[in-house]
Amino acid sequence: xxxxxxxxxxxxxxxxxxxxxxxxxxxxxxxxxxxxxxxxxxxxxxxxxxxxxxxxxxxxxxxxxxxxxxxxxxxxxxxxxxxxxxxxxxxxxxxxxxxxxxxxxxxxxxxxxxxxxxxxxxxxxxxxxxxxxxxxxxxxxxxxxxxxxxxxxxxxxxxxxxxxxxxxxxxxxxxxxxxxxxxxxxxxxxxxxxxxxxxxxxxxxxxxxxxxxxxxxxxxxxxxxxxxxxxxxxxxxxxxxxxxxxxxxxxxxxxxxxxxxxxxxxxxxxxxxxxxxxxxxxxxxxxxxxxxxxxxxxxxxxxxxxxxxxxxxxxxxxxxxxxxxxxxxxxxxxxxxxxxxxxxxxxxxxxxxxxxxxxxxxxxxxxxxxxxxxxxxxxxxxxxxxxxxxxxxxxxxxxxxxxxxxxxxxxxxxxxxxxxxxxxxxxxxxxxxxxxxxxxxxxxxxxxxxxxxxxxxxxxxxxxxxxxxxxxxxxxxxxxxxxxxxxxxxxxxxxxxxxxxxxxxxx
Numbered sequence: 001x002x003x004x005x006x007x008x009x010x011x012x013x014x015x016x017x018x019x020x021x022x023x024x025x026x027x028x029x030x031x032x033x034x035x036x037x038x039x040x041x042x043x044x045x046x047x048x049x050x051x052x053x054x055x056x057x058x059x060x061x062x063x064x065x066x067x068x069x070x071x072x073x074x075x076x077x078x079x080x081x082x083x084x085x086x087x088x089x090x091x092x093x094x095x096x097x098x099x100x101x102x103x104x105x106x107x108x109x110x111x112x113x114x115x116x117x118x119x120x121x122x123x124x125x126x127x128x129x130x131x132x133x134x135x136x137x138x139x140x141x142x143x144x145x146x147x148x149x150x151x152x153x154x155x156x157x158x159x160x161x162x163x164x165x166x167x168x169x170x171x172x173x174x175x176x177x178x179x180x181x182x183x184x185x186x187x188x189x190x191x192x193x194x195x196x197x198x199x200x201x202x203x204x205x206x207x208x209x210x211x212x213x214x215x216x217x218x219x220x221x222x223x224x225x226x227x228x229x230x231x232x233x234x235x236x237x238x239x240x241x242x243x244x245x246x247x248x249x250x251x252x253x254x255x256x257x258x259x260x261x262x263x264x265x266x267x268x269x270x271x272x273x274x275x276x277x278x279x280x281x282x283x284x285x286x287x288x289x290x291x292x293x294x295x296x297x298x299x300x301x302x303x304x305x306x307x308x309x310x311x312x313x314x315x316x317x318x319x320x321x322x323x324x325x326x327x328x329x330x331x332x333x334x335x336x337x338x339x340x341x342x343x344x345x346x347x348x349x350x351x352x353x354x355x356x357x358x359x360x361x362x363x364x365x366x367x368x369x370x371x372x373x374x375x376x377x378x379x380x381x382x383x384x385x386x387x388x389x390x391x392x393x394x395x396x397x398x399x400x401x402x403x404x405x406x407x408x409x410x411x412x413x414x415x416x417x418x419x420x421x422x423x424x425x426x427x428x429x430x431x432x433x434x435x436x437x438x439x440x441x442x443x444x445x446x447x448x449x450x451x452x453x454x455x456x457x458x459x460x461x462x463x464x465x466x467x468x469x470x471x472x473x474x475x476x477x478x479x480x481x482x483x484x485x486x487x488x489x490x491x492x493x494x495x496x497x498x499x500x501x502x503x504x505x506x507x
Contacts, residue, residue, distance in 0.1 A: 007105065014113050030405040040063075100322060116261065375472060
């Protein structure tokens with residue numbers, strides 16, 4: 001018992017050390033900015049606000065609540081993912097102890113803690129870490145259903161899948177995978193084809209009841225078609241789009257060994273092959289293959305997005321790697337050298353981490369975090385400039401209601417800043433605005449836009465600065481209001497704290 005206790009202390013110490021160190025060193029990502037912004041809206045009177053963009057709100061409720069408890073909004077959001085990462089670690093350790101041995105607890109824990117892939121998403125205010133929890137909980141309940149089906153287990157599975165759906169609609173893939181997994185499992189064991197029919201019906205009923213507030217919400221039904229940006233329509237899937245599937249498989253084959261690291265990915269494949277010789281492991285094999293196969297089939301060409309969107313589908317590969325290392329433990333320490341090195345690099349120098357991984361894959365996501373447009377580094381430069389302007393007097397920062405990435409991030413960071421009032425323009429300006437030449441605000445006014453974009457208030461604005469950053473070529477123009485108009489040619493600018501939801505992302 002004392003040895004197990006020592007191991008657990010080591011495991012949890014390493015987990016929190018790797019997750020908390022330099023937590024906000026990597027600046028806010030585009031989607032983190034939107035989710036934290038919407039999260040704040042949800043706890044300030046608009047609980048279903050994210051549905052305007054076909055996003056379900058559960059995790060954003062936690063993001064919003066966390067921002068009320070911690071002064072740094074990015075830290076507040078990322079702490080939520082650290083908590084769900086702790087859940088993932090605990091579930092993997094429990095599975096290792098039940099499916100392999102007690103000794104395997106330490107092995108799978110080290111693999112998870114030092115996997116740069118899971119480390120990265122445990123430190124992001126995104127949905128992927130929480131979805132991974134849903135994936136693992138779903139597997140545990142499916143496994144228990146194959147041992148002894150029951151009403152309670154079936155209802156719990158539906159509840160877990162519903163929680164996943166409330167987190168992100170991607171969890172519908174888990175829902176879609178549950179039926180073929182159970183049916184294939186039953187057929188392989190020569191059980192009657194309707195053996196799992198009752199449990200599946202209870203699971204579906206439980207899911208439908210608990211998900212009904214979203215499924216029946218008018219905004220969800222209105223914006224749900226936007227998911228076609230990421231998935232193929234059924235009519236296209238029925239045409240057997242081999243080229244799309246081939247593309248997704250090629251991208252996965254290129255990126256997964258890099259993200260999981262070759263010294264862990266290869267043992268995971270060896271362990272997976274070994275499972276085929278164990279009849280009792282069939283449910284594990286099916287839950288690894290079926291959900292990820294659905295993603296490969298229904299997703300539009302994934303490209304860079306595979307870096308993020310397949311995170312929840314891969315944690316059980318750490319379990320199969322653990323199975324192999326449990327029988328070849330002399331290879332464990334040498335195999336951990338690479339993931340530990342990459343994880344330390346990610347923690348201490350995330351830019352260098354992306355630069356390094358981009359040398360081995362076109363899909364390293366470096367554009368999303370460092371070199372592409374709308375990265376957090378440009379956001380940081382904009383915020384720094386605006387804070388400087390507010391040192392001597394209070395200012396208003398005007399934001400577009402269309403949720404442009406930098407504007408969401410600016411609102412997240414500056415809404416609690418001293419001397420700064422972020423405010424949104426109306427979705428539709430009053431007609432009287434066009435007959436005036438100047439705008440007035442109660443405080444000095446600043447706004448911003450990309451140089452190639454037309455600001456919605458361009459007629460009334462004067463460019464005063466061009467902001468750039470050291471990591472990419474992005475530029476942002478800072479504006480203030482034109483002055484010098486007579487009172488009869490000046491009108492007050494209407495502004496709001498929370499914008500009217502709109503499914504349109506760009507004006």
